[in-house]
Amino acid sequence: MRALPLVVLAIALALPAPARQPKPAAPVALSPAPTLTADSETRWVPFDLTPGNQIAFRMTINGRGATAVLDTGVNFTLAASAFAGSIGLKATASGQAAAAIGGALPIAWAPVESVDFGGLSRHGGRIGVADLSALATGTTQPVDVVVGADLLATHALDIDFDNRRFRLLASGRMPFRGTSVALSTAPQTGTFQVDATIGSARLRPLLLDTGDGSTLTVSREAWTTTRLPDVGLTSAYAVGLAGPIETDLVVLPQVRLGTAPARNIEVRIEPPRGYSTLTGTAGRIGNGFLQRYRVLLDPKARRMILSPGKDADRMPLKSTSGLLLSYEGKALRVLHVMRGSPAATDGWRAGERICAIDGAKLPDDYRTNRLGQWPAGTPGRTVRLGLCDGGPERALTLAAFY
Template sequence: MISGFVKISLTLAALLTCSEAALLPASTLLAQETPSTLPATFTERPIFWIPDAGSGWIGFDPKSDIIVIPVVLNGHPAKAMIDTGVDHLIVSKAYADAHHLPLTPWAKPESVGGPTQLYTTPSVTLDVGAIRTTKPGAVTVMDLRRLNAMGLADVEVVIGLPILGIFEWQVDQDHHRFRLLSSGSIPMADGIPIRVGPNNSRLVTDVSINGQPVSPTMIDTGSDSEVSISPAVAERTKFNTQTDIASVGAGGMAVQPLGRLTDFTLGAHKVSGAYATVEHANWWGSKEIQALIGMGVLRNYNMTVDLTAGRMLLEPRVPPSKPAYRSTSGIQGYTRNGRLSVAHVMSRSPAAAAKLKPGDAICAIDHKTVSKDLVEDYFAHAAPGTKHLLTLCDGTLRTITLHSFY
């Protein structure tokens, strides 16, 4: 589990964009000529039966910004993450290995933290609520162990744009539920314009930052960050950073500059208090993409998305969601087995002033043995100005004074 300081942000959007026509209807996908770099099984995708009422409402955990729903994978209960940031339908390699699924390696693209091996496997079925697989088909397989960093160790499926791009779908944050519908089921004449982005593989829109248009901007429900921008956008909008933050991707961990957005507009919505990271490496699937919006912003709205109709409707939650937590310590880490393992120390933070560093392990706070409850309920939400004595697991003592630093 992530500790209650600042979460290490998650994104799988860094997967290599492949020319597999991910957003075309299933019947068209089956007729596509297979690119020479992809296994032949990629043309043999699952085919689904869609009832008139769609999938029906499916509940998800309200404690997580990432949307994880129950599904049925090859006849067995499983959990799936809803991720508009990937152009694949993905099954975890751990599941594939445990169930002896045949694997064919086909690419090793760059991702956050490093390259990630991709495989394909044939004859997979996936049922999502009332939507049933009528013909098994091929999906992508990849190592999803990095999801452990977000407490998502049991996620075995990532539902990306090959499904989400065909359906209309809704995220009801007020009631913690999700559903898939046939495109056009809910008209959205006044919705935010959306479209298929560069390489026919990303869900994008247009935003404004500090009065400057930023286009195209990717919408990524698989990222728990708020906003990410390119270095060019940071320079053009005169964006200032106050610290840095670590993000976990399919290939490992990376650190990006972090700062507050003073003027951020998404459609007709002026988003206040949002923070952005600057992505110095291009992990978004296309060099043309200029920014990314994650669930750190989208969690504040109930969403209806219909890519076929080219519209997305955002309705503010009632009552509004609680403001995002901002660290007063600067420690990013994991609480496990009676210790807090430090993964990253945010720059200009109290943790940096206390000379903590990645790899340190904390076994006690104010002489109390580390536990998840101690970290999240006692330490992480202590008032700015509070002093705490940290006992490292090697016996070293450090004093940290909490304060707002970004």
């Protein structure tokens, strides 16, 4: 069984409207469109899902190997500052994104010679350069590149989650059968958008965000239109490129995407005037939703195809402890205590550090070890937690609370 992710993460980024864009220090040429090789259809790219539930793979920039995550919620490709420096990318202009999850994100621009992965290549153009922390990108180590919609919007993207691989295809291809959902691109950013129905409310547009590890996130304003009662809500924690945010959390029996009913969906509700509201969207759909399917994203053909995978209707793994944790080298740091949870009742606080579970120190393979399942363990079980500060052990009895 896969370990419960220690923290649920989200990445999204949007440039402001042209009239509001910061003036760059120097003109930056637009990037050319990427092209596909003749054998692109056969060139599957293997990937892993990170602890933050993101698609991690290998690519090259200027012929140099790089670790990357696939992020349709970012309108342009970003390189980490440290990686850009290591391969000699020189920033020629700077600016600031209007909105990223958690705040605003400073951006620089650098010209590149080539970008390649799978059957896709782009020669010339630019990429953004920014500080990409490990926490914000959902990995145990910082990634080098976040691949955005500028490289993905001109072709079809076929993501086979069950077999952990993806490929790029010519637009218009239909490599498998499934339910068709209308897909559009935002006029200013080119990011992907769809509509969904919760209760009797149609939420539009929703950002389709493969860089977001969550399932479905909606704005507080959009949630209000569903007229659903705030029953079963708790709180949760997410981290974006620009910082952390706290959301409400509920699991709904059904959400409809086009004509396709999706069951047992975890929904996060942003605070008033959160990221979605500021960027003119009703929310976003992340990998927690998409990985239930084989997915074809074809923005030029204006459609998304969903074919149910092996776990399409599974119930999401629920916390029974109420502790959202970050694994930090032999210790667990409490990032957030969920509202109404056993941990909240017992007085746990963000920032506390756990070094032992039921008398056992955290092993090197904690993330995949069965010991790491305890935050979502069987209700009624009592877990003994040893704090790193040497204080007395604390007992926490697990319970279903949302």
